[in-house]
Amino acid sequence: MSFELILFYLFATVLTVAALGVITVKNSVHAALLLVLTFFTAAALWLLLQAEFLAIALVLVYVGAVMVLFLFVVMMLDIKVEPLREGFVRYLPIGAIVAVVMLVEMLGLIGLKTMSAQALPADPAGASNTAWLGKALFTQFLLPFEVAAVILTVALIAAVMLTLRRRVGVKSQDPAKQVAVKASERVRIVKMESASKGGTP
Amino acid sequence: MLSNFFHSWIHDPLIAHAGTFGLVVWLVLCILAIAVPVILTVALYVWWERKVLGWMHVRMGPNSVGPAGLAQTFADVFKLLLKEYFMPQAASKFLFVVAPLIALVPAFAAWAVVPFDDKVVLADVNAGLLYLLAMTSLGVYGIILAGWSSNSKYAMLGAMRSAAQVVSYEIAMGMALVGVLICAGSLNLSDIVRAQGGNWGIFNGFWLPLFPLFLVYFISGVAETNRAPFDVAEGESEIVAGFHVEYSGAPFAVFFLTEYANMILISFLASVLFLGGWNSIFPVSWGFLGAPGWWWLFVKAFFFAFFYLWFRAAFPRYRYDQIMRLGWKVFVPITIVWVLVAGCLVYFDIVGPGKV
């Protein structure tokens, strides 16, 4: 067994156990953390396949940003997990059936691929897969890539529309005004005659 | 020079005598060769910080333990390591212990791709810049886990502030790096440094064409490391010590180490990405002064590290909403516009690998 294969089995085991943990642990924060572990091991598996760009992007986007916000929300909301888990046993058979169907389909696909296996053509220029991905995204997949950007814009507009509330009576500062303030607006210098000799007791 | 020496004297005999095992030993030695100096530098940096702050406050700073107070930090380290290690009763035990380590690991792992000199780098990966971004974004886990597992309101508040802040500034930071990689045409850090080589010394660096990005990067770096004036995650005046309020002894020391290691890392990265890394600040034609070498990187990094301390002494702490405003409404738009400018600069051949 080669070193790579050992690593593969190691990561695959961790991934599966962590993924199972996500849906079985009681504490929602622990579940989110196990999901982080799942993503991380998936990235490691991709690294084994030499898809370094995808692997790092997975860590950067999902682990570094999405899951942090996820944890943020889970920690803030203090979700009671028990009511959510009530139907777990009841729906288990349905879930199991769906999982088995999906497994069979995927195995079928893998079987099909091994029957008609042909290695991907090696990149003639020998460029790194980052460069290759970039080229594919901006030539062949230019249109969907741009549309994806539009989708994100829609998400932004929708988020603003649904959450922005202009409350009245809120006091806020205008930094530009604070910076532009002049001494004469804050301090008033009053000229006073000095007290004359013997004027005060 | 440096790398050749180590290669012929350590690497080659190891491989020749011990095969795969030798390779592992070599890698461990390389990692130690980076990690141990980083830890020592942190100790000296803490001493330097206290000195600088002292001078800015017109006082002495540490001056009793060792020559010029140099052993002060080591004394503090031993104190922390020997102190009682206390865990709150209602804490989430496992996460409470693991959190400092989770914070520490990415802070050290990021050093793997930092090039100290031409070919002196632990892992010369193609997607180095992305790897760095990924590692710096992982650091926040240690903080939010520490805050949550402590089961304390102050710690929780600090963690939440930190999470929001780090995620926000990561965007500005990432966009600033996009400008760099457009100009260098590569994600590899050594290639980025090479792209900044040339006859003009320091003026070959990307800080000149990408000046706004350079500023945004460094300020975002300060925010990412939760340092003053962006240290609301600790915020002594409001939430005592923020996320590590319940930590004591060795785990606290680990957090302390992480913070300073991250600061040094950001200083190195700013030098590598914007000031030309190991390239001399003088034109190459100036002979001895113009020769590239690792010492130039260290000089540049020291310059940024000093800025960290200066900021801490000079600026009052930002309020939380001001931090968010600065990140989202100022930095992100600036970087987006300047990425566009960078694209134009490269397209019209004004900046780029090998250009003046």
Place this chain on the structure above:
Amino acid sequence: MSFSIQDLQLILPEAFLLFAICAVIAVDLVIKPAQRDATHWLSIGVVVATLLLVIIDRSADARGFSGMFVHDAVARLLKVFILLVTIAVFVYARTYLKDRKLFVGEFHMLVLFAVLGMMLLVSAGSLVMIYVGLELLTLSSYALVALNRDSPLSSEAAMKYFVLGALASGILLYGMSMIYGATGTLDLQKIHAVASLAAGSSHQTLLAFGLVFLVAGIGFKFGAAPFHMWLPDVYQGSPTAVTTFIGSAPKIAAFGMAWRLLDGALGGLHPHWGEMLAVLAVLSLAIGNVVAIAQTNLKRMLAYSTISHVGFLLLGLANGTPSGYAAAMFYAIAYAIMSAAAFGSIQLLARAGFEAEEIDDFKGLNQRNPWYAFVVLLVMASLAGIPPLFGFFAKLLVLKAALDAGMLWLAIVAIVFAIVGAFYYLRVIKVMYFDPPETKDTLALPQDIPLRWVLSINGAALLFLGLFFGPLLSWCYRAMGAG
């Protein structure tokens, strides 16, 4: 591989629309809330200009962006009607939204983005484009449903729509990935070639697996039974202006998507999906028509009526011949126009603080405003499929195509349920003409002149297109390449 200037020419209407939306956003940002009408008219102008660009474009059929974008007669025809219906949606919405303080720029932007999504969807040449086009459409729709964010009903509807919509997208995506796995390409044309070759091989089985998911996803997006659960709640819960939109134009786009996927990519598997669609069609016809009878809320009733109409539409698709597709396309267009008029008339009757969405609100409408009652009469009769209105001919064509394809039983089932369905439409007409009004005041039409005119034109179009359906029909037949 790389893109050229010809690609940009192909996509000119969409590109124009995108830049125009950005301009609308910028304008909306700087104007004061009192000047919101500017955004409104600008949006309508943008849609009209896009429509003109689509119409004047006489270039030959082509594929651009490495096969991602298809420019053909079907796409052009569908786009024309999507844009036309959208203009009506905008005009109907103005007074209604103003009365409810919902007249915000975001409404216009999201509708425009959804229109962009629909245009890309009907022109999709690859699975990726189908997915992103669909997401652009549905994401905008989720947000639109939640437009009235202070209303619990609206929020609940948006939540349901979002969760089920996301599930549907997931199912669709899973089906797509299966098909990609089996064929090794995302391009619809190439999938078609592989899928036609694969008859009897192991590819076929896998493709059929993927197909099940794909059809389920399409069923969800159409709102066909048994995937219709979200539809009544969403139609009832969202503001009527939004219901008008999501109930009309997206049906045209959904037809485009289904046609591209089922015929364009998996035409070789027609024996499989034809049966699945037939089952969906029968279920939709049955559930839609029967449950609609029990409704007292007009919006809810129209939602169930949508389900039944989707059944008819799927019947046309199911028979897998060009004339069947043409009939289904004709039906989709007819339904979108009728549905816009139906929801538009609810908005015409609605006032500030009064939704006019119960059937009882229409009692004695004839005595209060005869012309308005007549428009509603036209709409309801057309939806019921009474000759000589538009809806009748749409149904007739679908039934004829089904009979030609030898689907006698399906046609009989469809006729039976169409007759059952006629009952509840006629009930609305009965309520308007024969029940005494609850108040004696005459009903003043709203001050919004464009609304009155466009609604009248929309109602008259149902009659006109019913009498002179020839040109549209031959356009549909030509686009589909049917004799």
